[in-house]
Amino acid sequence: MTPPAVSIQITPESVPAIPSWFAEMTVIALYLRHRGALSMIEERVRFARRRFGHYDLIDFVVVLLGYAISGERTLETFYERLHPFATPFMALFGRERLPHRSTLSRFLAALNQGAVEALRTVFLEDLAARPLEKEGKMGGLWDRQGNQWLIFDIDGTRQAARQRALPSIPDLPPAQRLLDKVCAPGYLGRKRGEAVRTRTTVLQAHTHQWIGTFSGASGAGNGDYRGELRLATKAIGAYVKAQFVSLSQAVVRLDGQYGNGAIVADVAGLAYVMRGKDYSLLDEPEVQTRLAQPPDQHTIHPETGTSRALFDCLNVNLSPTGPSTRVIIATHPASAVPAKVGTTRGAVVYELFYTALPQGAFTPADIVDLYLHRGAFECTLADEDQEQDTDRWCSHTAWGQEFWQILSQWAWNIRLELGHTLHPTPMRTTEFAPAAENEEASAAPASAPQPSESVSVIYGLPQWARPSYTKGFSGADFSLQPDGTLRCPAGRPLYAQERRPERDGSLRVLYAARIGHCRACSLRERCQESATTIKARRVSAVYWPLSSSALTLDESLSASAVPSRPSASHPVLWGDWQRRFHRRELVKLLRSQRVDIQLAEPSPSEQPPPVRSLSRAERAHYRLSWAERLARNARPKAAPDVSIKLFGIPDAFAASLGLRIA
Known part of the structure; x- marks a missing residue:
């Protein structure tokens, strides 16, 4: 018998294998x-x-x-x-x-809150001290005017605690569960009454780095999403400040859980894109009037093929006493299957999107695509669940669980940094949307007149309202900029929100500032006559026509002194790295x-120190x-x-x- 080609030996000596990690x-x-x-x-x-x-x-x-x-x-x-x-x-x-x-x-x-907050501070400082942009070019979103924005995603994740049923009879003591301090009854869509814990996470959409996780003592059950949102925006502010980026260049994306007027006030100072859930706005007269007119644009979802008609409503009041914002209304025909998102009225499904992004920099289609498409938050959350599962239970207390989750996000960011060191790649730039000239031509309604056939009116210089009796800033104190905005005495921009033709032939343009700029302004009381008002400063200008002639659109824009929507000479660009x-x-x-x-092996001559x-x-x-x-x-x-x-x-x-x- 020939000897076998493989020789196998065994030994009773234990030599554990080194873990792969x-x-x-x-x-x-x-x-x-x-x-x-x-x-x-x-x-x-x-x-x-x-x-x-x-x-x-x-x-x-x-x-x-x-x-x-x-x-x-x-x-x-x-x-x-x-x-x-x-x-x-x-x-x-x-x-x-x-x-x-x-x-x-x-x-x-x-563990207590003080130790957890100290770890969170060190985590954020360490993240800001070592950016991924080794070549000096920071990722971001470039709008149609060439301005750069940083996108951040904020959303909550939930983890269920599967608990077996325990009898509750007088002969037995009350049931005591280990996770009672960290969980509470919630709903994940499967079983009502299950115990869950919710945490709010913040992601930098371009580098795919975690900015923070927030739950603490309020994360039991469905959590305190508004309180955690305020903590998340504070962390974003610290991050952009460390990157020497203006806070006004940061954009947060929020889902429908946050879509009401109170949330708009919570994120004051930051730009935002969120899905709205207050469908009573559709009954407002100004919204009904806008829906009766032709849509601004049409967009088609690249995966589902859903065609949406988009209506851009500027400066809509979200509540009688609340803030106002730009609202994009997306409509599409209803199908036999009930729509999971939006509200159905008749044969039409309506969806709402709130944003503070300026109209001249982002078209309605850009806003909807920014929310629905590039840099989706759910993909990174799915990767985290698969690779690290940060929501797995590590402690039966709130602060102990959050301490573990901060360290888990820290490990995620370190892996990203080392991966970029191992395989350094330049930032990739993707054309999010082409220059809007072609889009506007294709999106114009069939009944709209062609630019070459339109009659243009040449207007004179703006006439501002007189100073008020309080001797505050008048409209003349706001200087007109070449890009169509106004500059307030504090150096903040005011954007054109509404252009309203009057019966006497004049054109009234209404400008509005951002509420976040007004709240932090030292000149607020002098400018708005009160330091407690909840509305941003508005300025209106009246333009009187000088003459009218049949000019092309380009000629009328060059001849008119009215600040109109800037020509979208820049495509919308998205700069990021692979996820x-x-x-x-x-x-x-x-x-x-x-x-x-x-x-x-220790030397025999070396004696261990005496144990005290x-x-x-x-x-x-x-x-x-x-x-x-x-x-x-x-x-x-x-x-x-x-x-x-x-x-x-x-x-x-x-x-x-x-x-x-x-």
């Missing part, structure tokens, strides 16, 4: 130490608790980071895989002992290569200083060296991390 954890640990992120956490995120044991907050931070990167479904399986390699894992972060799983659970249960390529290529490389771990007995106060941990707390689990200099060798790492990538090349 250990190489990625090694690279991320070195990256955090190289960038000083771990030192920031040690110095600024502090939390003291009696009976804290041998550990400090940084020990639990590194465990949760490893848990997020590993992708293990539960902490129990993560600890089982990590236990044989606990020493080299903690040595990566300069720590000695791995906290037990029960110790981690008690730490998360004891998942960099992140997944990094994971693919590091999880497919071999890792060697070697622990140096601790007093009761020291064991209670509340008499120690911050430095003493941090030093208790620090890796001693006499500890045996750990040698980790990674294979398949490109030289340029290793040099950027400060790794030594073998």
Whole structure:
């Protein structure tokens, strides 16, 4: 009998296999130490608790980071895989002992709001300090006037707690569930009465980086979406300020949950695009009058083929005492299947979109496409659920769960940064919409006169209203700009909201400022006669005709002094990076290569230092200083060296991390 080609041997000696995620954890640990992120956490995120044991907050931070990167479904399986390699894992972060799983659970249960907010601040500062734009070109959306905007998505995600039914009879004590402190009855569309938790997430749409997550003590059940929205807008303001970008250039996209007038007031100072849910606006006389006229544009959804007629309504009051905004009304014929979004009246489905973006920079089709298409938030949320599942339960307390979710988003952003370092690619630019001259020609109704046949009226200089009796700013104090806007005495723009022909042949143009600019203005009381008004400043100008003649459209625009809608000489451009390529290529490389771990044997001549007995106060941990707390689990200099060798790492990538090349 010939010998077999394969020789198989067995041995009873246990040699556990190195987890596939250990190489990625090694690279991320070195990256955090190289960038000083771990030192920031040690110095600024502090939390003291009696009976804290041998550990400090940084020990639990590194465990949760490893848990997020590993992708293990539960902490129990993560600890089982990590236990044989606990020493080299903690040595990566300069720590000695791995906290037990029960110790981690008690730490998360004891966390308070102060420690979580400190971690959130460090997370946001670290994100702003290392932008992905290595080549100096920032992603964004360029409108039809060539201005740049940054798009941010805000939305809530929900996680259900599947709980088995427990009998409730007088013979048994009341049921006590572990997740009662972090969950509450909610609705996910499957079973009413299930316990859920809601968190609000913020995403930078161009780099696909997480800006923050917000739930805290208000996340149980359906959550406090308005309170979390205010926290999210505050984080966006801090981010754009760190990028030296004006707050007025930031645009937030919100779904129908936020679509009412109160939300418009909450996001004051930011531009917004949101789906409206107050369909009673359709009964307003001015809206009914606008719907009776031909639509401004038509748009076709590229995937569903739905054709929408778009009506642009400017300066619509969302409530009798609330703010006013630009409203886009999209209509399409109703089908046999009831529409999931919008309201159906007769044979027509109506959808509402609210926006603060200026009319001259974005057409109605641009607004609808910006909401429905490019950079969809749901795709990134689906990737997060598949790769990291940030909503999985890690703690039975609100602040412990949020502490874990912030670290999970931090791990996501680090993967993106390292992926861009591994495969540096320039920003890609996509034509979101072509220049609008062709669109306007194709979208014009058949009954509309051709530009060459239209009669143009040449108007004179604007006539402004006289100063009021309060001696405030008059219309003449607002200077007319070449782009058709006005400039207020505080340097803020006012946009043309309405052009109304009068019976006497004149043309009245109504300009309006942004409420966010007016609220923060130091000249508000002098300008608006009151510092408590909820409306933005308006200015109207009257233009009287000088003559009329049959001119082409281009000639009339050049001859008229009336500030009209700017010619859309710029296409709408979208600049971003690939959503998942960099992140997944990094994971693919590091999880497919071999890792060697070697622990140096301690020298027999070296004697361990004598163990000093601790007093009761020291064991209670509340008499120690911050430095003493941090030093208790620090890796001693006499500890045996750990040698980790990674294979398949490109030289340029290793040099950027400060790794030594073998």
